[in-house]
Amino acid sequence: TDQPQDKTTIRFALDWMPNTNHSGLYVALRQGWFADAGLDVQVVPYGQTAPDNLMDSGNAEFGISFQSSSVFAQAAGAKVVSVLAPLQHRATAIGVRADRADLVSPKSLDGKTYAGFGDAGEVEVLRQIIRNDGGTGDFRNVTLGTSAFAMVYSDQADFTVPYLTWEGIEAQLNGTPFKYFQFSDYGIPDEYAVVIDASRAWLADNPDAARKFVQVLQRGYQLAADDPAKAAQDLIDSNPDSFDDPALVTTSQNLLAAEYMKDADGKVGNQTLARWTDYSRLLYQHGLLADGEGQPLTREPDWSTYFTDAYLANP
Amino acid sequence: MSKEIRLANVYKSFGPDPVLDGIDLTVAPGEFVAVIGPSGCGKSTMFDLAAGLIRPDSGEISIGGEPAAAGTHCGYLPQRDLLFPWRTVLANTSLGLELQGVPKRVARDRAHSLFARFGLAGFESARPAQLSGGMRQRAALLRTVLPGREVLLLDEPFGALDALTRTDIHTWLQQMWVTYRWTVLLITHDVREAVFLADRVVVLSRRPARVTGVVEVALPRPRTVTTLTTPMFAAVERDLLGRIEWSRNDPDPISSTE
Amino acid sequence: MSKEIRLANVYKSFGPDPVLDGIDLTVAPGEFVAVIGPSGCGKSTMFDLAAGLIRPDSGEISIGGEPAAAGTHCGYLPQRDLLFPWRTVLANTSLGLELQGVPKRVARDRAHSLFARFGLAGFESARPAQLSGGMRQRAALLRTVLPGREVLLLDEPFGALDALTRTDIHTWLQQMWVTYRWTVLLITHDVREAVFLADRVVVLSRRPARVTGVVEVALPRPRTVTTLTTPMFAAVERDLLGRIEWSRNDPDPISSTE
Amino acid sequence: MPTSRIRELIPAVAALALVFVSWQIYVVTSGVSPRVLPSPSRILEQGWAHRGDIAPHALATVEVTAVGFALSLSAAWILATTADFLPWMRRALVPLLVVSQTLPIIAVAPLMIIWFGIGLLPKVLLVALATFFPIAVGLIEGFAATGRDATALFRSMGASRWQQFRYLRVPAAMPRFCTALRIGVTYAVVAAVFAEYAGAEHGLGVYMLRQKQIFRTDLVLAAVLVTSVLTLLLYAATYLVERLIAPWAAADRARSAQR
Amino acid sequence: MPTSRIRELIPAVAALALVFVSWQIYVVTSGVSPRVLPSPSRILEQGWAHRGDIAPHALATVEVTAVGFALSLSAAWILATTADFLPWMRRALVPLLVVSQTLPIIAVAPLMIIWFGIGLLPKVLLVALATFFPIAVGLIEGFAATGRDATALFRSMGASRWQQFRYLRVPAAMPRFCTALRIGVTYAVVAAVFAEYAGAEHGLGVYMLRQKQIFRTDLVLAAVLVTSVLTLLLYAATYLVERLIAPWAAADRARSAQR
């Protein structure tokens, strides 16, 4: 019919305070593209609850996740699936203070203190890295949530895992730079740093709205990759009291656009089975994945079911 | 309209020691009975039982034919005055009326009309902490008597009053009683007070309390200052003093009236 | 060793109304003075001043030549008994001694030795809530007298006692006083009690209180039951009653002794 | 007497000033990074500069606080009253109440969001959960602390259970209620901030989280300061409330403080 | 009388059972995912299965709680005593105390860890911060609530200021102190868990955080249950303490409850 339909409401859950990992979302919001598509998108701010959990419990339709979180959630039976990958590569690394002459490679982290996030698998993967570098992999694991980075600055902890494209730049701008040990230099396969997860139930019920939403979001991230200055501005404008120093946002967005967002074809958002498999398999092989009853998985999952490109615009 | 108070073969103990050891006492409707007994013998306990606030170990207690129970509505003046700090003196005295459902304004007016008589004039809006000991006692008495319950239990209401203030209130109380014929049970340590006010005086023994004597006071009403000088008054007083048998236990007795 | 109590031209008011209106009173060291006055006239207020608990508006108060101050150490028995719920009856009575630094065991033994005399035997480990009104008063009196302060201020210590218990304690108190010659100031509403115990009786007017009469009681000590029947006792009593001038203000006076 | 009032405040102001001055001196002399520990002067200055940002967040927090505390107060009164009239209810509910307080709110908050969604509801519930217990316990214990003699007297005067409650137990409980109110109100704003931490669009909690994210410890602490001031205002208000509902207790306290 | 004691507990047990049974029935009939709302039976079963993991974390939490609460108690007594002897100290310190409670702990906790490291210290301080206020206020108000008459009597008996404190003000404050203790102890374990959330190696807080990240809501709630049980044990212990330090108050309460 020609009757103007009620707008579909979509709740989008954030993983963290607004940052450049979210730029595509804010571009699309700012440009009014969601509204044009008949979508009413509400941002669910970062809180104590992981976005995958919000989607699984029906409190959000879409949200930011990471490849590892998504794998853990889906293995445990959460009804979510990855529909878009804004960043094609891992954007995190082991970070230590740049002035720590004693820390020269992962091996030297043995016996040191890790400021972590309580994430599943983080310790196992770090231990593997240190072992791959010839160390024992024994370090002190302190769970800190949002304070991890400050703990490293203030010398209460020795290393953490910052986003190169956010905490890394922030540290540089503030004159206390990090130095990094890249996961991939120590035998850990690449992964998608950020993925967009969706509620499977909602996707099944709203295929058209889902497609519209994912494509508009993809368009937003594409613009962010193509015109980082504009995306940075949209992000800043959408969150007026969140960024003190615009340089952080612009530098970060430039770096993301240049090195992380686009695939070989210059496109944003696509996911491949190979990338999904490599890192996820590592998690499986370390026995980290467990089913809904808490039993370790005994059969490797079919990774192709963990993500879908079906909602993306045709490449 | 008044009610009978009846205690039949009442026993009560706190812990191992008996306090009331078989009390039998009937106060006829409209009768005024005084109770005299040594300190600590169990008088207040008897009142608590009559007011239904505690239960006897055995025996029966009834007010107006009904077993005494918590809800027994009587005017009870406990030995400690118990004025409430959150109410002004006037509001404390009108409390009994207010609880009967009398509108606040009316209740306070009625209480207030007696303030001069009770020597409380000028202290309407004072807090109880600002009263002297005797004033507290008078305020508590006023609160007790005002609602005009059919049954009044007064536990040493005049202990902290000087002789003249006391006499003044005696006279007023007698006048009220003659008019309304409440059933009154009064605890006192003052033999003359007992004889002046009561129709009958009951004497209790040392703890455990038993009734050791009952003296009828057949003096005509209303009794006045002249009643006190009659030979009959003196005779009743002497009779009563004779019955206070517990005096014999005293090592070095000094009778305060002989 | 005893101390003089001196009030010179003392004025005190709460709010606009005066309560004490120029009180002059000297109690010589070792003297026993009784104070009689109508309820609410200001007797307790006078004691609070003497104990240094409140300050006069004007005038001077001294104990043993020193201005009365909060630290003035006297045995003060306030009108409300104020036993402490967290102490047993025995521990309440020995409190004064303990505060003087007497070892606990000794203090309790000394208190305990008087329990029978005070009719408290068997209630050593009871809580104050388990005592009758008169027993509370006796426990409080024991606590006050035990430390043997040079100055005793007793505010109606016998109000809740029957005549015989009262007489018993009178006798004991007089005996102690004869031995230790404390300076004692006693408030009472009982004229006979005042005459029996005191060297001098001071009569106060209605509020605001002024001293309206002083009666010397020259009866020999120790006074006993026989003293009460002497013509001299009767004469003093009559003299005293005559001075209770505030009786004249009464609308319907019934003297309790004529 | 306003001058004596003001004179009474001197020690408090002096103590606070001492804390701030030592802090300032420490920061200046130790040269600690403002990201770790900013100086008080910097907090004030930056907080003032960002007042336009902070104000709307503060307003949002005030709203959550007010609604949550109102809910908490009503619930506490209803529950305490019920418990007072029905002793078996007291025995059934008070342990539940205690149990409710033993739940680590920080672990429960994310679950509340899963159960109740993301709106005002879970936040208001969190404020109520945090402030409800001291108030309800204060009331229940206050009611129960009514003297036995007084209760007996009321019964002998023929007071109905309701009259006993209205004219005896409620006034007798007021002093304890006021103490409990003071404790409860102290937690109210803090709980609202906490609830915002668990996920909100506006509010001082959100503001702090955002500033912390960009390492503006000074602005985090500026928001902390605003929270404190809000709480102190509420705290002061409880004394006004006390003077209204329990003037005799306030008077007694004043006298005893003069001692 | 153990049987009457047990009979008194029936309503509480029944109420708790009702909550759990309704919850179980709801979960079974609604088929809600255990990641959102696990059934009580599942929580118990899984918690028991993981008891070997949970126990050392619980032990760590108990340690933080014990040290923190001991610190809090000592500090509250020292401060309240000081404030009682020196009225200007009361006027100086009580406002500081109130201010300390107005700090949103959730914003301050991470800062404390940055300032004091990841060891026991910041956690112990947090537990103390959370439990100190109700105890100190309870004590201070308890001391101050001593009747004027009683104080006057003590002074007339020549009691030194210290004796007044020892023999009058302390016992008079005990009932309020016990109430305050009950409130304070209720917050102690919760505060420890909270502090662990802000940063720790071991403890129930860390355990919950980690289980939450791997979507084990059942194990989060199992740890919540352990926290509750720990708190309830402490809460029950306060009644024993009360019977020791304020037997008369306990007796009064018992009488008034019989009413």
Ligand SMILES: Nc1ncnc2c1ncn2[C@@H]1O[C@H](COP(=O)(O)OP(=O)(O)OP(=O)(O)O)[C@@H](O)[C@H]1O
């Ligand atoms: N704290 C106070 N505030 C206001 N007025 C007070 C205060 N204390 C006493 N008064 C008033 O002072 C007067 C004298 O009181 P006081 O207690 O001295 O009387 P009293 O002679 O001891 O009487 P009683 O024989 O009844 O005990 C009374 O009118 C009383 O209301």
Ligand SMILES: Nc1ncnc2c1ncn2[C@@H]1O[C@H](COP(=O)(O)OP(=O)(O)OP(=O)(O)O)[C@@H](O)[C@H]1O
């Ligand atoms: N709640 C209680 N628990 C234990 N014993 C009690 C309790 N109440 C009263 N008694 C005891 O019962 C006895 C009688 O007390 P009661 O108060 O009836 O005496 P009384 O005749 O009124 O004395 P008084 O003239 O001194 O007021 C006393 O020995 C008292 O210790």
Ligand SMILES: Cc1ncc(C[n+]2csc(CCO)c2C)c(N)n1
């Ligand atoms: C901008 C930004 N910074 C930090 C995190 C927190 N975080 C979540 S997963 C992860 C990698 C290590 O496990 C990190 C650092 C975030 N979500 N976004």
Ligand SMILES: [Mg+2]
């Ligand atoms: Mg009695």
Ligand SMILES: [Mg+2]
């Ligand atoms: Mg007096």
